[in-house]
Amino acid sequence: MYNNLNYYKTPLRETIKAGFEExxxxxxxxxxLNYAEGPDNGPALLLIHGQGVTWENYSVVLPELSEYYHIFAVDCHxxxxxxxxxxxxxxxxxGKDFVWFLKKVVGEPVVxxxxxxxxxxAAWLAANSxxxxLGIVLEDPPFFSSETSRAEKTFAWVDSxxxxxxxxxxxxxxxxxxxxxxNSYWVNYFGNGKEGIINYAASYREKHPNEKLEFFFLPPSINKIFHYMESYDPRFGDTFYDCSWMENFDHAETLSRINCPSVLIHASWSYDDNGILLAAMDGADAERAHSLIKNNILINIESGHGVHDERPNEFIQIMIDFLNEIE
Known part of the structure; x- marks a missing residue:
């Protein structure tokens, strides 16, 4: 049985103990804009989480990172x-609202x-503000794959x-x-176990309405999908379905206008038998993005999509090393 229902409590406790305030x-x-601010121990660092989670998703790296940076971790719209x-x-x-946040709340240039x-x-901010x-660290963003011509053949599209x-x-x-x-894509991987998972979930939701769905018999990687779902607005995801989120935001053009120090972290990738990209970017996407950003550092890492969560020590070291790039 998995120790999967406490995976988030200890990191969050440690984050609060490290001096973070919401x-x-x-x-x-x-x-x-809801955010958590840590102690002032270095240059300002704005952390922007991915879709479907909150600032708390960074908890596993926040205590140690806060020894080097003055962290502001936001909840996205x-x-x-x-x-x-x-x-x-x-x-x-x-992006415009985050520029306001940088000027009015942070009050100084940031990583x-x-x-x-x-x-x-992060790329939009570097190009437009x-x-x-000071610099950007891009953690496995879906450059090019989330644009109109490619989106339908990605895991994010079919699963979410x-x-x-x-x-x-x-x-x-x-x-x-x-x-x-x-209707998720991943639940089909459980084959004959799919119906059991769905029936358990239906029973759980009936007994615990408006509480986050938890599976005591499934690993943290599955439970994390549902941990923040109660506070997520599905209408946000719908703007990635029709690509209206990308309006006036051409990836290649934006990347070509970035002049600050930058690191692009690229996680593991593959395609399934249906030609679905089971990642944010494939190798060609990462190389293209790398070539468009002036003087960028590309780091390929064996990890799932959530590098900071799955490989926290490596992510923290990348962020510490980045201090040398902005000096």
């Missing part, structure tokens, strides 16, 4: 305790590290964005968590 900032238009206004669900609108879609935002950026789109256009199932589970 705060909120409100823009002039009423948008709320549509996630956690930040505002859930679909009008803000685009790289451009979120930005973003994971997945957060990495896309260079005066506020397409089910979200269908969920929002039906009325029979009100529980997004259950709908997602039944």
């Amino acid at each position: 705060k909120r900032a409100t823009l002039e238009d009423g948008t709320t 549509g996630h956690g305790k930040s505002s859930k206004n679909p009008e803000k669900y685009s790289a451009e609108e979120m 930005v590290s973003g994971h997945s879609s957060g990495g896309l935002l 260079p005066e506020n950026i 964005f397409e089910p979200i789109h269908r969920f929002l256009r039906q009325s029979e199932e009100k529980d997004y968590t259950l709908y997602y589970l039944k």
